[in-house]
Amino acid sequence: MTINETQDQIISEFSLLDGDMEMTVFYIMELGQKLPEMNASDKSELNEVKGCQSKVWLTANLENNGLQFSADSNTAITKGLVSLLVRIFNGQSPDDILSADLYFMKKIGMERFIGTQRSNGFAAMIKQIKMYALAFKSQLTTP
Amino acid sequence: MSAVLAPVLDIQKIREEFPILHQQVNGKPLIYFDNAATNQKPKRVIQALTNYYQNDNANIHRGIHTLAERATRAYEDTRLAMQAFIHAEHSEEIIFTRGVTESINLVASSYGRTFLKEGDEIIISGLEHHSNIVPWQLIAEEKKAIIRVINITPTGEIDLDHLKSLLTSKTKIVAVNHASNSLGTINPIKEIISLAHEFGAVVLIDGAQASAHLPIDVVELDCDFYCISSHKMYGPTGTGILYGKKELLEKMPPYMGGGEMIKNVSFTKTTYNDLPYKFEAGTPNIADVIALKEAIDFINELGKENIAAHEHELLVYAAQRLSEIPSVRLIGTSSQKVSVQSFVIEGIHPFDIGQMLDSRGIAVRTGHHCTQPLMDHFGLEGTVRASFSVYNTKEEIDALLEGLKRIVKFLN
Numbered sequence: 250m251t252i253n254e255t256q257d258q259i260i261s262e263f264s265l266l267d268g269d270m271e272m273t274v275f276y277i278m279e280l281g282q283k284l285p286e287m288n289a290s291d292k293s294e295l296n297e298v299k300g301c302q303s304k305v306w307l308t309a310n311l312e313n314n315g316l317q318f319s320a321d322s323n324t325a326i327t328k329g330l331v332s333l334l335v336r337i338f339n340g341q342s343p344d345d346i347l348s349a350d351l352y353f354m355k356k357i358g359m360e361r362f363i364g365t366q367r368s369n370g371f372a373a374m375i376k377q378i379k380m381y382a383l384a385f386k387s388q389l390t391t392p
Numbered sequence: 393m394s395a396v397l398a399p400v401l402d403i404q405k406i407r408e409e410f411p412i413l414h415q416q417v418n419g420k421p422l423i424y425f426d427n428a429a430t431n432q433k434p435k436r437v438i439q440a441l442t443n444y445y446q447n448d449n450a451n452i453h454r455g456i457h458t459l460a461e462r463a464t465r466a467y468e469d470t471r472l473a474m475q476a477f478i479h480a481e482h483s484e485e486i487i488f489t490r491g492v493t494e495s496i497n498l499v500a501s502s503y504g505r506t507f508l509k510e511g512d513e514i515i516i517s518g519l520e521h522h523s524n525i526v527p528w529q530l531i532a533e534e535k536k537a538i539i540r541v542i543n544i545t546p547t548g549e550i551d552l553d554h555l556k557s558l559l560t561s562k563t564k565i566v567a568v569n570h571a572s573n574s575l576g577t578i579n580p581i582k583e584i585i586s587l588a589h590e591f592g593a594v595v596l597i598d599g600a601q602a603s604a605h606l607p608i609d610v611v612e613l614d615c616d617f618y619c620i621s622s623h624k625m626y627g628p629t630g631t632g633i634l635y636g637k638k639e640l641l642e643k644m645p646p647y648m649g650g651g652e653m654i655k656n657v658s659f660t661k662t663t664y665n666d667l668p669y670k671f672e673a674g675t676p677n678i679a680d681v682i683a684l685k686e687a688i689d690f691i692n693e694l695g696k697e698n699i700a701a702h703e704h705e706l707l708v709y710a711a712q713r714l715s716e717i718p719s720v721r722l723i724g725t726s727s728q729k730v731s732v733q734s735f736v737i738e739g740i741h742p743f744d745i746g747q748m749l750d751s752r753g754i755a756v757r758t759g760h761h762c763t764q765p766l767m768d769h770f771g772l773e774g775t776v777r778a779s780f781s782v783y784n785t786k787e788e789i790d791a792l793l794e795g796l797k798r799i800v801k802f803l804n
Contacts, residue, residue: 270418270751275802278744303743324741325803362751 252345255337256353263357273362274326281328284335287321300373302366303327307374309381315340316385318378330363331374338378343386347379400698407783409434409690420753423788428573428601428732428779429757430623434690437627440683448682451675453652467678470685471668474633477688478618479609482638484667488681491632492600493523495619496567498634498671499596502644503617504531504565512537512564515555515593518544518769519572519579522762524598528567537564544769548575548724555587563593570602574761574777575724576707576732578606585615594640600624604691604781605700605730610635627687628680634671641667648673699782703731706780706789713793717800723775731780734761737796740803742774745796752795754788 250258266272291308298305303324310317318335322328333353338346354360360368407413410432415422424432444466450459452467468483475483489495508514514528518541532539540558543551550568559566566588571578585595596617599608604625610618617640621632636644646653646664650673655663664670691699710733714720719738737745746758759774760767767774778792 271748274748274751278802303741325744326747327743362747 252337252341252349256351256356259333259337259353260356268358270362277329277333277362278325279329280332280336281322281325281330284320284328284332287319291319292321298370298373298377301327301370303370305331305370305374307331307377307381309378309385311385311388314342314389316343316346316382318381326363327367327370330367330371334374334378343382343389346382347386351375399702401694401702401782403702403783403785406694409436410783411435411438413783417753417755418751423754423784423791425778425780425784425788425792426755426757427781427784428576428624428761428777430629431604431626431781432783433626433628434686436686436690437683440686441628441679444679444682449679452678453669463678463682466682466685467676470681470688473685473688474620477608477692478620478635479611480635481611485635485638485641487634487636487641487668487671488676489619489632489634489671490630490677491621491623492598492619493527493621495617495632495634496524496596496598497527498647499617499636500527500531502647502671503594503640504528504535504537506643506645508532508535508537508564510536511562513540513558513560513562514538514565514567515540515542515558515563515588516566517542517550517555517568517579519548519550519575519577519766520567520569520763521573521598521600522764524567524569524596525765528565538562541765542568544766547726548572548577549726549728550577550579550584552580552583552587555584559587559591559593561591563588563591565596566593567596567598569598569600570606570608571730571732572724572763572766573601573732574763574766574775575726575734576601576729576779577724577726578602578728578730581615582613585613589614601730601732605696605703607696616640622680622684622687625687626690627684631677631680631684638667641671646670646673650674652676694782700730702782703780703784706784706786707731707733709786710778710780710789710792713789714796716793717796719800719804720796723770723772732777733779734775734777736772736775737800740799742776744803745776745799748799749792749795752791754792754795756792 292306296306296308298307303322305322307320318339320331320335412432448462450463452464471483471486474486543554545551570581581597588595594616597615599618599620603620616637618635623629653665653670653673655665721736723734742758746756749756757777
């Protein structure tokens with residue numbers, strides 16, 4: 250599935266919630282609960298995403314020219330939010346990640362249920378993912 | 393004869409006075425439980441603000457025209473109302489500031505810079521808000537003074553025996569709050585003041601969480617400084633007071649220079665104005681000060697003891713209902729508390745609880761509440777804090793519980 254296909258899938262799932270804030274928050278937390286367990290040793294300061302109010306850990310590995318992300322957070326809602334990014338970007342090539350245009354946040358009205366602080370944190374997660382993509386891209390192109 | 397036991401306040405009628413309460417948040421009726429951060433404003437306060445700008449706006453004290461006179465009188469009327477509110481002896485002991493934070497900074501800066509010497513000690517408690525910690529750290533660093541911290545008991549009270557062991561002839565300032573913003577604990581400030589005075593120290597009381605709930609009599613307390621924020625007592629943001637004993641304020645140099653605070657200015661010598669103007673440099677926050685009088689009248693008309701009785705009932709009810717959830721742990725369990733209840737739920741982060749409650753239109757505060765050392769003491773990153781005001785009801789607490797039970801069921 251392409252990045253945009255996953256984004257469209259997320260948009261259509263959230264549209265079923267009909268803008269109900271409580272159901273939306275529950276749904277996000279449920280998504281977080283489904284995120285595969287992250288290795289305890291990966292939850293280190295080194296892997297912490299800077300700029301988040303909650304603690305968020307994010308790691309990436311290169312498998313078959315695609316990136317595989319692993320993430321966790323100490324808060325259930327943030328874990329749900331980062332799980333959306335993991336779902337969108339897992340298996341994608343560094344080039345596709347770097348050129349991705351993320352439009353799902355606006356379409357699902359994310360600013361309504363995450364405040365200014367969390368929005369900044371979410372932006373920091375995206376930046377971190379793109380940094381990983383950049384790092385692996387140079388690894389792939391270096392002979 | 394028995395005391396009045398029947399509810400004296402008509403809460404539904406009081407709620408009518410607060411326009412902000414009658415709105416939906418996320419499709420649900422707003423339930424506002426963040427009163428310790430700031431409480432809501434009755435119509436009369438909002439109208440006083442509008443009225444001032446529509447009819448009376450003028451700079452105060454120096455104009456001789458009618459509007460200036462009207463504005464000056466209204467501004468000074470608030471000073472008199474505040475004097476009566478805290479039972480101060482002289483009106484010039486009431487200095488208008490931006491609120492408690494500025495009041496503490498004023499004392500730390502003016503009194504501290506003048507009277508502290510190297511090796512002197514400042515005592516604060518482990519219950520303090522950052523604004524009653526950091527100003528003292530700043531001046532202590534500058535003057536090479538030392539900060540001592542009074543221990544907190546497991547129920548969240550000041551350990552008076554520890555205070556007694558800290559007090560020495562080196563103690564120059566003791567600064568504690570009247571009531572804790574994180575836990576609600578009401579501190580025995582009269583005893584603390586009297587103990588500190590035995591060693592010749594001056595005492596500053598941070599009254600941010602007390603002014604809307606507890607009787608304040610600065611003469612009876614014999615406190616040297618008392619600080620209040622308007623916005624925590626139904627008044628506008630951006631204003632508050634510093635009360636200081638006249639003889640102390642007279643000995644203190646100005647905190648800021650500018651207009652209003654001077655008697656005469658020349659390039660060789662400037663003489664300062666008398667109290668309280670010596671500490672009120674520049675055009676003050678006239679509109680908000682004037683509207684603050686309406687907040688004082690609002691409290692007086694309802695009766696602070698009646699407000700406190702209603703809030704206490706809510707606090708007891710909330711603590712009792714919260715204990716229905718086994719994984720809830722109440723933080724701050726002193727028998728003497730204002731209407732603040734902090735708690736944590738095992739295995740669920742306070743942020744998640746706050747966000748979930750918001751999705752049901754319930755406003756609580758989550759985090760460290762600007763008391764990081766206190767949170768460290770309890771080994772917590774933060775708590776959920778519900779704080780109640782005169783317009784809150786038991787039905788709202790029931791709604792809080794319903795929300796919490798859903799979250800616990802979902803996440804545990």
